[in-house]
Amino acid sequence: KAGVTQTPRYxxxxxxxxxxxxxxxxxxxRSVSWYQQTPGQGLQFLFEYFSETQRNKGNFPxxxxxxxxxxxxxxxxxxxxELGDSALYLCAxxxxxxxxxxxxxxxxxRLTVT
Amino acid sequence: DQQVKQxxxxxxxxxxxxxxxxxxxxxxxxDYFLWYKKYPAEGPTFLISISSIKDKNxxxxxxxxxxxxxxxxxxxxxxxxxxxxxxxxxxxxxxGSEKLVFGKGTKLTVNP
Numbered sequence: 743k744a745g746v747t748q749t750p751r752y753x754x755x756x757x758x759x760x761x762x763x764x765x766x767x768x769x770x771x772r773s774v775s776w777y778q779q780t781p782g783q784g785l786q787f788l789f790e791y792f793s794e795t796q797r798n799k800g801n802f803p804x805x806x807x808x809x810x811x812x813x814x815x816x817x818x819x820x821x822x823x824e825l826g827d828s829a830l831y832l833c834a835x836x837x838x839x840x841x842x843x844x845x846x847x848x849x850x851x852r853l854t855v856t
Numbered sequence: 857d858q859q860v861k862q863x864x865x866x867x868x869x870x871x872x873x874x875x876x877x878x879x880x881x882x883x884x885x886x887d888y889f890l891w892y893k894k895y896p897a898e899g900p901t902f903l904i905s906i907s908s909i910k911d912k913n914x915x916x917x918x919x920x921x922x923x924x925x926x927x928x929x930x931x932x933x934x935x936x937x938x939x940x941x942x943x944x945x946x947x948x949x950x951x952g953s954e955k956l957v958f959g960k961g962t963k964l965t966v967n968p
Contacts, residue, residue, distance in 0.1 A: 773954050784960035798955045832899050843888045843949040847899030
């Protein structure tokens with residue numbers, strides 16, 4: 743079974759631009775979560791989608807948004823990029839209402855904002 | 857405020873010895889705890905987990921211990937192998953939420 747895939751793997755953007763990252767979950771997984779990893783803050787939860795609905799949201803500004811499609815694929819968008827948005831963005835998928843809370847992560851998208 | 861804390865940024869052990877990674881949490885509503893391992897340029901990989909109704913879970917060389925009264929958990933790796941060298945993250949979940957709260961990680965180095 744293929745793992746979680748994320749595209750693109752690397753991205754360089756300029757301040758003020760916007761960016762869209764894509765995530766394809768493991769087949770059969772309907773929950774998709776997004777995390778931001780930075781050296782100073784570690785892994786921080788952005789939001790989680792299930793059946794095209796956002797169920798949970800972390801403490802990030804409204805510039806960060808996401809969506810999920812009917813095939814469970816998900817995208818996240820960051821508008822008006824700031825230097826501090828440079829980070830590794832990780833997507834994770836899990837079975838619906840997983841009893842064990844296990845999430846399976848993709849390799850991440852490394853975003854650099856200059 | 858940091859709800860999940862890993863106070864040791866790094867740990868170095870000899871091959872064959874025990875590695876003990878520690879994690880503390882503050883939110884008493886957490887009811888499930890997980891450990892993830894992360895290699896450079898890869899996403900975190902699930903390692904082992906434990907429910908709050910248990911105090912120990914074992915999987916091969918990996919054992920997780922939970923002390924609810926102290927709000928503390930630890931991951932034991934016995935025996936440690938050089939391939940275990942990675943960053944280990946402790947994570948916690950609460951009440952059916954898919955939101956995982958992570959610690960900042962401990963970098964484990966196992967020396968041959």
